Amino acid sequence: MFEDKTLHLSGCPVIDPRSLQRDSHTRLAELREKHPIVQIGEGQFLVLRADDVLPLLHDPRARQLEGPEYIALNQVPEGLTSQLQAEFFPFANAAEHRHKRALFARVFAYSEIETRRALVRAAAARILAGLPRGESLDFSMAFAARMSAQSVAAVFGLPEEDAPHLAGLVKQVARAVGPIYPRHEHSQIEEATEALYVYVERQLQERLIRPREDPLSKLVKAWRSEPDISAGSLILQIIGVLVAGIGTTSTALARSTAILLERPRDWADLRDDPALIPGAVAEALRFDPPVGSVTRIAAEPLEVGDVLIAEGSALRLSLLSALRDPALHYAPDLFDIRRRDNARLHPVFGHGPHRCLGEKLARIELEESLAALLQETGFPELLLSPRLEGFGGLRRATPMRVRLS
Incomplete structure (x- = not known):
């Protein structure tokens, strides 16, 4: 157990961030009750209370952390992974962010994604039909990761059979997005990033030679008409979308399913009334979000x-803490699929111009995957429940095992 340092800055305690990696909800609740903000490193602060976190998500005085700053802050070694972090459009502001994001806006338009709901549901049913019954299986890899990878692949028009390969690579690269870069795993992360680069490059080359009627071909066509970014940058944008889309949703799907299986009455209620599913998904995202925090930079004191936070300081806005803040939600430690105080614009997807591009797809994946599980599998036996570890960035799920009936 790591102990807090005794140093305080204007009433702001300095916390060893490693102490927040496990049992994060309990530790953050203890800190939130006493402090609105804690310091977790040189020029780095963790904002804890909902009354501060939510406004700062779209406060112009707190700008988006940019790629080079993220690399420096997390001490990411030089390589293709750091290039991805430097280039990916969420780590940009103003015109650069708008320009890069616009390439993907049509692919991820709400109306376009909604037309794929039935395809997502059918994919979930197919995956479940192929899973063994009556024996222990790794739910995260056998279903959650495959489901997320297949859904994102379908949006781009990538081959369905590539989904398991993509899921494995994304699991490795997703480790690069967090408040503490795992330097001891850098070689594995770099290798997976390189493999994703080769895969995406090959898919783009095929469509440049023989265009198809799929979203990736349309994306390449739009880029060729206005090639304001390099081909390498385009590949890195696509890799970033794959990692963000597959990594977060697969983690959320595993954890939300486990939460519901731990509550048999909720599971039965959802089977009886599928109209409750969207609310259950929103509540699971609040109760144990796959994204622990987002980072902003103080553009002014x-x-x-x-x-008082100095200009240039890094503000890690803790969604993990804010979404369990009693000032925002009644009985915040209670999981309630009928909760009425969840915001329509869920904070876990961010706010303003940097709100998650794949929000609609993520909601559809979670809702239709859960609906398929309820319809196709009865009541799965939860053999090992996953925990979400980490307090910031993309959180990591521990193994989950179930037995399907």
Whole structure:
């Protein structure tokens, strides 16, 4: 157990971030009750209370962390992974962000994604039909990761049979997005990033030679008409979307399914009334979000709680803490599929111009996967429940095992 340092800055305690990696909800609740903000490193602060976190998501005084800053802040070694972090459009502001994001806006338009709901449901049913019954299986890899990879692949028009390969690579690269870069795993992360690069490059080359009627071909066509970014940058954008789309949703699907299986009455209620499924999904995302925090940079000196933050400081806005804040939700530690105080615009997807591009697809994946599980599998036996580890960035799920009936 790591102990807090005794140093305080204007009433702001300095916390060893490693102490927040496990049992994060309990530790953050203890800190949130006493402090609106804590310091977790040189020039780095973790904002804890909903009254501060939510406004700062779209406060112009707190700008989006940019790629080179993310690399420096997390001490990411030089390589293709750091290039991905430097280039990927969420790590940009103003015109650069708008321009790169616009390439994908049509592919991920709400109306376009909604037309794929039936395909997502059918894919979930097919995967479940091929899984063994009556024996222990790794739910995260056998279903959750495959389901997310297959859904994102379908949006781009990638081969369905490539989904398991993509899921494995994304699991490795997703480790690069967090408040503490796992330097001891850098070689594996770099290898997976390189493999994704080769895969995406080959898919683009095929469509440049023989265009198809799929979203990836349309994306390449739009890029060729206005090639304002390099081909390498385009490949990195696509890799980033794959990692963000597959990594977060597969983690959310595993954890939300486990939460519901731990509550047999909720599972039965959802089977009886599928109209409750969207609310259950929203509540699972609040109760244990796959994204622990988002980072902003103080564009000018600003005050958070009673602490004056210097310009250029990194503000890690803790969704993990804010979504369990009693000032935002009644009985925040209670999981309630009928909860009425979840916001229509769920904070887990961000806010403003940097709101998650794949929000609609993520919701559809989670809702239709859960609907398929309820319809096709009865009541799976939860043999090993996963935990989400980490307090920031993309959180990692521990193994989950179930027995399907």
